[in-house]
Amino acid sequence: MKIIAITQKGIHKTENEDRIIVGEAVLTGGTLSCEMESGILAVADGVGGNNGGSAASGFVADRLSALPDITAEALQEINAELLALSMEKAEYNGMAATLSGILFSGGKNRLFSVGNTRVYLLQSGRYLKQLTEDDTVLNYLLTSGQMDPEEAESFDRKNEITACFGGGAADLFQMKISDMDAVTAPVLITSDGIHDYVSVDQMEEIIGKHGLTDKACEEMISQARASGSCDDSSIIIGFGQYG
Numbered sequence: 001m002k003i004i005a006i007t008q009k010g011i012h013k014t015e016n017e018d019r020i021i022v023g024e025a026v027l028t029g030g031t032l033s034c035e036m037e038s039g040i041l042a043v044a045d046g047v048g049g050n051n052g053g054s055a056a057s058g059f060v061a062d063r064l065s066a067l068p069d070i071t072a073e074a075l076q077e078i079n080a081e082l083l084a085l086s087m088e089k090a091e092y093n094g095m096a097a098t099l100s101g102i103l104f105s106g107g108k109n110r111l112f113s114v115g116n117t118r119v120y121l122l123q124s125g126r127y128l129k130q131l132t133e134d135d136t137v138l139n140y141l142l143t144s145g146q147m148d149p150e151e152a153e154s155f156d157r158k159n160e161i162t163a164c165f166g167g168g169a170a171d172l173f174q175m176k177i178s179d180m181d182a183v184t185a186p187v188l189i190t191s192d193g194i195h196d197y198v199s200v201d202q203m204e205e206i207i208g209k210h211g212l213t214d215k216a217c218e219e220m221i222s223q224a225r226a227s228g229s230c231d232d233s234s235i236i237i238g239f240g241q242y243g
Helices: 053-065 072-086 137-143 200-210 214-226
Strands: 002-008 018-022 025-027 030-035 039-046 096-104 109-114 118-123 127-130 176-180 187-190 233-239
Touching: 002 018, 002 214, 018 030, 018 053, 018 233, 025 030, 025 053, 030 214, 039 053, 039 187, 039 233, 053 072, 053 096, 096 118, 096 187, 109 118, 118 200, 127 200, 200 214, 214 233
Parallel strands: none
Antiparallel strands: 002 030, 002 233, 018 025, 018 039, 039 096, 096 109, 109 176, 118 127, 118 187, 187 233
16 A cells, blocks of 8 residues: 655644554554555554643554554554653643554455544545544534534634544543445545545545645645644555555
């Protein structure tokens, strides 16, 4: 599988709280282009407003990159270790991270997600289908019928999450894991610094214009910035022969 990954720190931010995991590699900034036969593709995002966001996402990414498999038990162990670490230093109290990705392993693919990073498939080379479900207050209000899409446009708590790694409470860890059929379409993974500001239609248009290239990734980040994103921005495109 061919991989293009880019992560950039947000405007006016002193450090990037996003981490990209590609197999055993963890990208903290810049661009990575490579090929991968099998392994993990994922984006971890340190939760803005919480102490130690970059420490949390870095810890999760480092531990994830060393896993031979994605299991509920392994991810629960990472969460327990993160909670313990958050108690060691005052600046780490409450630190948290979100995570979404896919394990490609000999056709036994596995989708996993907690928080509001997202995984999409590019179907028929044109249409993005979101595979993950956002763990956010906004998504809860929408799916429960307490808010309609028009009201959501002006909702000012779009980034408020309801599940994550860490966060100072064990019950916030509500990881969703599911086995997948063979993946036969390109994969797109984004942090909320992109998809909260660039619509699916806009992402599809950018991919249609530039193809599955680093230029498409860069334009998505530029479009997010032009639409008001000051957050860290991360994106992975994976395509070709799938594990």
